Amino acid sequence: MIPFDFSYYRPDSAGEAVALFQDLDAQGKKPLYYGGGTEIISMGRHNNVDTGAVIDIKSIPECGVQEFQDDSLVIGAGVTLTQIHEANLFPLLAQAGARVADHTTQNKITLGGNMCGSIVYRESLLPLLLTDCEVIIAGPGGNRNAPVNDIFDKQVQLNRGEVILQYRIPKSLVNSPHVHVKRTKSEKISYPLLTICALNSGQQVRFAFSGLCGYPFRSKEMEQALNDTSRPADERADHAISQLPEPMADNLESSAAYRQFVLKGSLVSILNELGG
Amino acid sequence: MQFLAVGKSVIRKEAWEKVTGQAKYTADISSPELLYGVIVTSTCAHGNIKQIDIETARSMPGVRAVITGDYYPILTGSVIKDRPPLASGKVRYYGEPVAVVVADTEAEAAAAALQVKVSYEELPTVNSPAEAIKANAPLLHEFVDQYQKSIPEVYPQANSNVVHHVKIRKGDLNKGWEDAEVVVEGSFTLPMSDHIAMETRNAMAHILSDGKIIIRTSSQAPFPVRKMISEQFGRDLGDVIVHVPLVGGAFGGKASVELEYLAVLASQAVGGRKVIISISREQDIASFPVKIALEARIKLGARRDGTLTAGEYTYLVGTGAYAESGPRMANAMAMSCTGPYKLDNVWCDALCVYTNHTYATAFRGFGHGSMTFAVERMMDKLAAALKMDPVQIRRKNAVKPGDTTPTQVELTESNLGNLQACIDKAETLINWEQGQVQYVGENKILARGVACFWKTSSSPTDALASAVVTFNSDGSANLQVGAVEIGPSTKTTLAQILAEKLSLDISRIHVEMEVDTGHSPHHWKTVASMSTFMVGRAVEEAADDALKQLLSLAAIAMVCAPEDLMVENGRIAYKDNPQEYIEFADIAHGYKHANGSTVGSQVIGRGSFVMPHLSPMDQETGKGKPGPYQTPGAQAVEVELNTADYTYRILKAVTVLDAGRVINPKAAQGLVMGAMSMGLGLATREELVFNQKQELSNTSLRTYKVMHIGQQPEYIVDWVETPNKAGPYGARGLAEHGILGIHAALLNALSKAAGVELDQLPVYAETIWKKVEEGRS
Amino acid sequence: MLQMIDEGLIELNINGETRKVLVRPADTLLFALRERLGLTGAKPGCENGDCGACTILLDGWPVKSCLMLAVEAVGHQITTIEGLENPPIQQAFVEKFAFQCGYCTPGFIMNCQGLINNHPEADEATINEWLQSNICRCTSYQEITAAIKSVLQKNPA
Numbered sequence A: 001m002i003p004f005d006f007s008y009y010r011p012d013s014a015g016e017a018v019a020l021f022q023d024l025d026a027q028g029k030k031p032l033y034y035g036g037g038t039e040i041i042s043m044g045r046h047n048n049v050d051t052g053a054v055i056d057i058k059s060i061p062e063c064g065v066q067e068f069q070d071d072s073l074v075i076g077a078g079v080t081l082t083q084i085h086e087a088n089l090f091p092l093l094a095q096a097g098a099r100v101a102d103h104t105t106q107n108k109i110t111l112g113g114n115m116c117g118s119i120v121y122r123e124s125l126l127p128l129l130l131t132d133c134e135v136i137i138a139g140p141g142g143n144r145n146a147p148v149n150d151i152f153d154k155q156v157q158l159n160r161g162e163v164i165l166q167y168r169i170p171k172s173l174v175n176s177p178h179v180h181v182k183r184t185k186s187e188k189i190s191y192p193l194l195t196i197c198a199l200n201s202g203q204q205v206r207f208a209f210s211g212l213c214g215y216p217f218r219s220k221e222m223e224q225a226l227n228d229t230s231r232p233a234d235e236r237a238d239h240a241i242s243q244l245p246e247p248m249a250d251n252l253e254s255s256a257a258y259r260q261f262v263l264k265g266s267l268v269s270i271l272n273e274l275g276g
Numbered sequence B: 001m002q003f004l005a006v007g008k009s010v011i012r013k014e015a016w017e018k019v020t021g022q023a024k025y026t027a028d029i030s031s032p033e034l035l036y037g038v039i040v041t042s043t044c045a046h047g048n049i050k051q052i053d054i055e056t057a058r059s060m061p062g063v064r065a066v067i068t069g070d071y072y073p074i075l076t077g078s079v080i081k082d083r084p085p086l087a088s089g090k091v092r093y094y095g096e097p098v099a100v101v102v103a104d105t106e107a108e109a110a111a112a113a114l115q116v117k118v119s120y121e122e123l124p125t126v127n128s129p130a131e132a133i134k135a136n137a138p139l140l141h142e143f144v145d146q147y148q149k150s151i152p153e154v155y156p157q158a159n160s161n162v163v164h165h166v167k168i169r170k171g172d173l174n175k176g177w178e179d180a181e182v183v184v185e186g187s188f189t190l191p192m193s194d195h196i197a198m199e200t201r202n203a204m205a206h207i208l209s210d211g212k213i214i215i216r217t218s219s220q221a222p223f224p225v226r227k228m229i230s231e232q233f234g235r236d237l238g239d240v241i242v243h244v245p246l247v248g249g250a251f252g253g254k255a256s257v258e259l260e261y262l263a264v265l266a267s268q269a270v271g272g273r274k275v276i277i278s279i280s281r282e283q284d285i286a287s288f289p290v291k292i293a294l295e296a297r298i299k300l301g302a303r304r305d306g307t308l309t310a311g312e313y314t315y316l317v318g319t320g321a322y323a324e325s326g327p328r329m330a331n332a333m334a335m336s337c338t339g340p341y342k343l344d345n346v347w348c349d350a351l352c353v354y355t356n357h358t359y360a361t362a363f364r365g366f367g368h369g370s371m372t373f374a375v376e377r378m379m380d381k382l383a384a385a386l387k388m389d390p391v392q393i394r395r396k397n398a399v400k401p402g403d404t405t406p407t408q409v410e411l412t413e414s415n416l417g418n419l420q421a422c423i424d425k426a427e428t429l430i431n432w433e434q435g436q437v438q439y440v441g442e443n444k445i446l447a448r449g450v451a452c453f454w455k456t457s458s459s460p461t462d463a464l465a466s467a468v469v470t471f472n473s474d475g476s477a478n479l480q481v482g483a484v485e486i487g488p489s490t491k492t493t494l495a496q497i498l499a500e501k502l503s504l505d506i507s508r509i510h511v512e513m514e515v516d517t518g519h520s521p522h523h524w525k526t527v528a529s530m531s532t533f534m535v536g537r538a539v540e541e542a543a544d545d546a547l548k549q550l551l552s553l554a555a556i557a558m559v560c561a562p563e564d565l566m567v568e569n570g571r572i573a574y575k576d577n578p579q580e581y582i583e584f585a586d587i588a589h590g591y592k593h594a595n596g597s598t599v600g601s602q603v604i605g606r607g608s609f610v611m612p613h614l615s616p617m618d619q620e621t622g623k624g625k626p627g628p629y630q631t632p633g634a635q636a637v638e639v640e641l642n643t644a645d646y647t648y649r650i651l652k653a654v655t656v657l658d659a660g661r662v663i664n665p666k667a668a669q670g671l672v673m674g675a676m677s678m679g680l681g682l683a684t685r686e687e688l689v690f691n692q693k694q695e696l697s698n699t700s701l702r703t704y705k706v707m708h709i710g711q712q713p714e715y716i717v718d719w720v721e722t723p724n725k726a727g728p729y730g731a732r733g734l735a736e737h738g739i740l741g742i743h744a745a746l747l748n749a750l751s752k753a754a755g756v757e758l759d760q761l762p763v764y765a766e767t768i769w770k771k772v773e774e775g776r777s
Numbered sequence C: 001m002l003q004m005i006d007e008g009l010i011e012l013n014i015n016g017e018t019r020k021v022l023v024r025p026a027d028t029l030l031f032a033l034r035e036r037l038g039l040t041g042a043k044p045g046c047e048n049g050d051c052g053a054c055t056i057l058l059d060g061w062p063v064k065s066c067l068m069l070a071v072e073a074v075g076h077q078i079t080t081i082e083g084l085e086n087p088p089i090q091q092a093f094v095e096k097f098a099f100q101c102g103y104c105t106p107g108f109i110m111n112c113q114g115l116i117n118n119h120p121e122a123d124e125a126t127i128n129e130w131l132q133s134n135i136c137r138c139t140s141y142q143e144i145t146a147a148i149k150s151v152l153q154k155n156p157a
């Protein structure tokens, strides 16, 4: 039961959506784009969302695309994690998405929503970070493209009124050797104690993490350490761990110490599997 | 003996309603007249209420009333009256109800509830059972000794957080220690956890202009609801009518009277209009009763051959902020404190103490599960100290007819059952002969663990059940009982007993699923795995009563003495000439002679049952007979531990229990498996986590984790059937028992596999890792 | 553009029928089904997406109706447990004793039906992956697994 009211709009084009946003914003409605709505509804129940209008992006044609175009795999921000899993065009993304929440909820959670929400885990973002994909954004200033690692830095870096339409993922990377690890405290359907996505781009093994810090991330320093083939895997892992961007999370899922223990074990086995 | 209905896996009567969505639970009705109540809860774990501002809320759209603790200040509780339904003056746990907002829609009520502003003067908190009994601990209830008692046998201690202390003093403990060649000690901790019935609690009430109070509620205890409401609101029992339709799981959590008070108060505040309060999952966990916490200390003495000589047990039962049935669970632990082992020298102290946490009530197993965890881990420690096989030490000490319980009840084959036989079967089913620990691959250890249990009920000595059987003119029968269908197929099992007694096909027995205290026969409450036993006995008596009537009518019709007749397949036939018979249909509503004149009338059988010869436990020694009989059993688990990261997978879980007689094998098996599943949940993931301010951190199913599909082991259930002479067809209760020792069996296995002592629940991979690390340093 | 400013009537396609429903834009589909249409087969168990008791099919795929706005369902085909026409999965749940209190049952059955429709060849891993979206507190899950397997095996793969 959401204890407050808001209006609902489902525009048919990106232009309409952006214009609507500006309009509603000017009226003081504090509009929100609405993807799967799972976060808006569950936080709304607790009165933790402050909005007078939601703009559902699921009828915007660009947001529903999932196909190869030229040398890219294009996935719309409104595509659900289940659709990604079923199509399996980018197996690492399919796998990571299939461990977010649970299967039925994946029928609702969108790729854009998982990235743009307030949840600290955003696990389906990890494969995107690894591909350096391009994000296609519509906004009051028109459309723009930007690399995902610019659009996501600890948080989503969007200007007011901007909406993510699509991700353009380099086709060359979608079938690269990869590993996905999600560890939970106990129950499998749970927030991660840690999630690691790793992908061997040919030149190096790229790593993205969730659950270790207050945000998902990919770290140059850690990747460098992990790809330092002059050292044995377990030294590389130790070195990488010393480069964490912020102190290891210590929370309900796990203590920092145990998390470090699991992280190290996982890194070593990923290195063994993917080489690098 | 050949049975018609008993021993058959009869499909539950309400099966098709349940698979088609037609089954109606309490909140499955909506009507335009309905108002909605939303509860405002405390954000402070212990504090004086400085001010409650309800003005803004009162003036919000759709709001009809806002009530707080002053509205109708009463104290409630099934053992001791220590709890106001709405906090009054002070709050004692995070989540405690402080106000109810009633509005036209639930959304309006929820919006207004957000505007009720409460300010608190924070008080120091009691954070654990151990802290509760420290000298100078903050007091939750300043005048605990002055509260009105709901039952005489509760012993609160003035100026303390101890609301009850029960003792067992059996034999000569000093002699027991003298005889001991080995002494082992251990301490164990179990956190609070939650029932998580899938149907969250909800209740609906309205008050008619003549004063009648009508309640519809999701409860295991319609008759206690009626009694408490009648007492607290000054009504005749008959003027309180409680309807309970199907209940979506309960596990003890719906056995106390909670939301019903609030629903009645809310209705009263709006002139008797119908109000429903359906709480959220978050409130269900944080605000309404949960499972007790336990801190246990056990010291055992034994001879070198494994024979137990002395046992000393201390159970600190954390009941949270209010007693509810906590004191009774302390009794339950004390009365069964040794586990199912022969011990002549026993000393037990079970203390029920307050903490600043959500208050506790009955939970599947009623204290026996927590107690059994401690006892069964202890038996493994003793086995290790003696270098004995864990199965062997249990077999050696297993209780037998002729032994006595801690409360000095003499055990017989009938009231005890056969634990030995259970152990033997469980041992085989878990392949114990393959060894307790096996290395099965790189970093992979396979381990097995066992545990035993026993349980009897701790019901009031006058617990009563009744049943009424009415006949339809076509010869079919209707069964009415006061037991609620909370899931275990109780009503179908009772129908089987009736079918058997009447020799009538089960399809011709119709069972009313809803309980309505206005016309359903009385039943104490649907708890303690006692319904099949108690109500079953009442059904047997009702059937006998009906049969007597049928036989005497048949005797008239068939011109003979009733003794010359017998009952068979819905017919009454001559004993010496079964070819000649009369159908039930021809006499069920009286017998009509050929000339049209009719003798007799509708056949109505009635039966009732009171637990015989129970007596309360003596305050000084615990001597007494708290329950009618035991259900013993043995459990075993096979687990695979990965020593690289300490994750583990449970492969197999076994329960063998002495069911006396299994009336519905598949239903019974399902109950035992479900209970094992819940027990393994407690062992592996379930706990309420309170932060430093004693606020509950995991109030949703996102963070309070229960077992999901795919992680379950293979479950194996088997039976021993030693008839319980007092039970219907020899049956014993079995609905809770699968939970009792399964966590201990798992931890016994894991402790062996990891080479550390795991004495605390739940056990995460991290828990094992930490223990191993501690051991290293 | 579909828009809904305040409380009002929407048209939903439910179990093959078009139904007019009065809701607020902020009302969930679960609320609309239960409180406005009397379709109480979908149950609230958490209203937070965690338990699956409220599962319905949306265009043939399982969705938690507590995590969907009623208005969001406009233009889609909704199937609730009341709309099932005696599929084998119901019989299988009965035969395998795959429920006790029955509260989780409609949600489980809808999820199972979604799986049977979309992946009639599903293996054990897929079954688990799908059904992990639902919680049953009464059974041990072994019974539910047996029920769904018995139906999938009957399907010509």
Ligand SMILES: Cc1cc2nc3c(=O)[nH]c(=O)nc-3n(C[C@H](O)[C@H](O)[C@H](O)COP(=O)(O)OP(=O)(O)OC[C@H]3O[C@@H](n4cnc5c(N)ncnc54)[C@H](O)[C@@H]3O)c2cc1C
Residues within 6 Å of the ligand: A032, A033, A034, A035, A036, A037, A038, A039, A040, A041, A042, A057, A077, A078, A099, A100, A101, A102, A105, A108, A109, A110, A111, A112, A113, A114, A115, A116, A117, A118, A119, A121, A122, A123, A124, A162, A163, A164, A165, A190, A191, A192, B702, C048, C049, C050, C067
């Ligand atoms: C039961 C459950 C378990 C979960 N477990 C996990 C988990 O383990 N790991 C995990 O990572 N997540 C998990 N989540 C998911 C997470 O909490 C969010 O609910 C989800 O990521 C939101 O996705 P959505 O598409 O529903 O977004 P919405 O709720 O629609 O939106 C979320 C936010 O993103 C914004 N937004 C949405 N789409 C766009 C867009 N295209 N452009 C710009 N802004 C946009 C919205 O304005 C809003 O602020 C879980 C969720 C549930 C319900």
Ligand code: FES
Residues within 6 Å of the ligand: C043, C044, C045, C046, C047, C048, C049, C050, C051, C052, C053, C054, C055, C064, C065, C066, C067
């Ligand atoms: S009520 Fe929808 S998932 Fe629990």
Ligand code: FES
Residues within 6 Å of the ligand: B198, B248, B249, B487, C098, C099, C100, C101, C102, C103, C104, C105, C135, C136, C137, C138, C139
């Ligand atoms: S049958 Fe009760 S929750 Fe599943």
